[in-house]
Amino acid sequence: xxxxxxxxxxxxxxxxxxxxxxxxxxxxxxxxxxxxxxxxxxxxxxxxxxxxxxxxxxxxxxxxxxxxxxxxxxxxxxxxxxxxxxxxxxxxxxxxxxxxxxxxxxxxxxxxxxxxx
Amino acid sequence: xxxxxxxxxxxxxxxxxxxxxxxxxxxxxxxxxxxxxxxxxxxxxxxxxxxxxxxxxxxxxxxxxxxxxxxxxxxxxxxxxxxxxxxxxxxxxxxxxxxxxxxxxxxxxxxxxxxx
Numbered sequence: 727x728x729x730x731x732x733x734x735x736x737x738x739x740x741x742x743x744x745x746x747x748x749x750x751x752x753x754x755x756x757x758x759x760x761x762x763x764x765x766x767x768x769x770x771x772x773x774x775x776x777x778x779x780x781x782x783x784x785x786x787x788x789x790x791x792x793x794x795x796x797x798x799x800x801x802x803x804x805x806x807x808x809x810x811x812x813x814x815x816x817x818x819x820x821x822x823x824x825x826x827x828x829x830x831x832x833x834x835x836x837x838x839x840x841x842x843x
Numbered sequence: 844x845x846x847x848x849x850x851x852x853x854x855x856x857x858x859x860x861x862x863x864x865x866x867x868x869x870x871x872x873x874x875x876x877x878x879x880x881x882x883x884x885x886x887x888x889x890x891x892x893x894x895x896x897x898x899x900x901x902x903x904x905x906x907x908x909x910x911x912x913x914x915x916x917x918x919x920x921x922x923x924x925x926x927x928x929x930x931x932x933x934x935x936x937x938x939x940x941x942x943x944x945x946x947x948x949x950x951x952x953x954x955x956x957x958x959x
Contacts, residue, residue: 770952773947829940
């Protein structure tokens, strides 16, 4: 069965510094997708970045990058130049199979990031 | 980007009553929508996959008769919590994909249900 693990319940980072949020996954499927979502205190889930299992390059979206290490089954999120507005809960998620096969997501436990001024 | 709305954003109901939550895709058609449940400080747990024009697919452990899902059109899915009890109090979130092959899911703002 697929599983997503986020081992950092909470993280602190100084404003303008970079921070890495850890995520490991377990799946027997060869085709899968990995996602990171941000959930502010308001509750909405904001899509940040996506990495497909066959993508050879690490995904990047502005200040977000995904450090994808397939052999280690890790998909860490790196946020560069942290801002106060980055304070939120961050969830790693995985979709097994190709995009056109189901599409349900399994989420990790989440990491609460606090950015200090 | 794609917009998903939910209504109501919060609801308080008495134990034993039923409450309906709507999930709408505003600027796209969604053949598949997903319903999640989230307890405070916890992760999102998938409850069911809602398919337009057919029965929903429920995850293991989710009571089908308690959480009724109807996906009557390409832009609307509803979740009805029947005979609600205090333990059903939670944050319910829906999501949808812009098209069947799209990888990203767009989430609604969530509905906070409190059962007294």
